Amino acid sequence: MAARSAEALLGVGFLGIMATLYLGFQWxxxxxxxxxxxxxxxxxxxxxxxxxxxxxxxxAVLFAGSAMWFFKRSPLGWRLHVAGAEAGLACGxxxxxxxxxxxxxxxxxxxxxTDVRLNTFGLLTLLALFLVLGRQSQPxxxxxxxxxxxxxxYGFILVPLTYIATRIWEIRHPGPVIGTGDDxxxxxxDMAIVLLLGALSFTVFILGHILMSxxxxxxxxxxxxxxxxxxxGN
Amino acid sequence: MDGLNYLTVAYLGMIAGIAIWTWTVVTxxxxxxxxxxxxxxxxxxxxxxxxxIAKKVDE
Numbered sequence: 001m002a003a004r005s006a007e008a009l010l011g012v013g014f015l016g017i018m019a020t021l022y023l024g025f026q027w028x029x030x031x032x033x034x035x036x037x038x039x040x041x042x043x044x045x046x047x048x049x050x051x052x053x054x055x056x057x058x059x060a061v062l063f064a065g066s067a068m069w070f071f072k073r074s075p076l077g078w079r080l081h082v083a084g085a086e087a088g089l090a091c092g093x094x095x096x097x098x099x100x101x102x103x104x105x106x107x108x109x110x111x112x113x114t115d116v117r118l119n120t121f122g123l124l125t126l127l128a129l130f131l132v133l134g135r136q137s138q139p140x141x142x143x144x145x146x147x148x149x150x151x152x153x154y155g156f157i158l159v160p161l162t163y164i165a166t167r168i169w170e171i172r173h174p175g176p177v178i179g180t181g182d183d184x185x186x187x188x189x190d191m192a193i194v195l196l197l198g199a200l201s202f203t204v205f206i207l208g209h210i211l212m213s214x215x216x217x218x219x220x221x222x223x224x225x226x227x228x229x230x231x232x233g234n
Numbered sequence: 235m236d237g238l239n240y241l242t243v244a245y246l247g248m249i250a251g252i253a254i255w256t257w258t259v260v261t262x263x264x265x266x267x268x269x270x271x272x273x274x275x276x277x278x279x280x281x282x283x284x285x286x287i288a289k290k291v292d293e
Contacts, residue, residue, distance in 0.1 A: 040237030
């Protein structure tokens, strides 16, 4: 049942993501050719921004799971931690990749080491990579879980920092175009609709992945338990 | 390279990333499900016992 729900969410999310891509190319208006060095490449934004949004959801799940494990020793918390780290890594890599390609087209360089948002988001993705690879290379146990949960807890500070980075230090990464709280948002209505569809689709897709990942971790724990019983444990 | 080529490279990379990630997760789920069923069948764990084990894992 849980597997079916996760697969359904993955399917619906994937269809929405593909619809976003189609609408982004066929329906959304293009940007002013005077405002951008590479106006065509701006359409990367229809997946780049929703992927970053989905990454933030994944990092929030990672934080909640880490806290639940660290303070309550909750197995559900550990499954959330694992799922959040995997989803955060995947969405983080999609965001970084699309951002680098856009940067190469628009700025002439894929990365700017002086830009705060680029670097804090890059660090978040590296943190997720460390958590995913670290868990795979270490034997599962309370100490291992405590260590990784600590990183999940402290690493979350990068999420609000990344969010506010372009509001405080707009160096190279463009500032917010929606939800600015004033009239400075410059996004056309049709663009906003496609972007909203993308954000909803990525949210559904990431929830499907998180449920699927939690189920896999649960099955792995159950398999270990059965094997432990076969080996003569209780 | 013009903007459209950059756009193509970016989207192809993202589509490949999403496809590989989803494929890996779904096949991992199916594979571990099959392994668990095989192990439980080989040791004669009934469905109700399996549920009890699953509950124990959750505690």
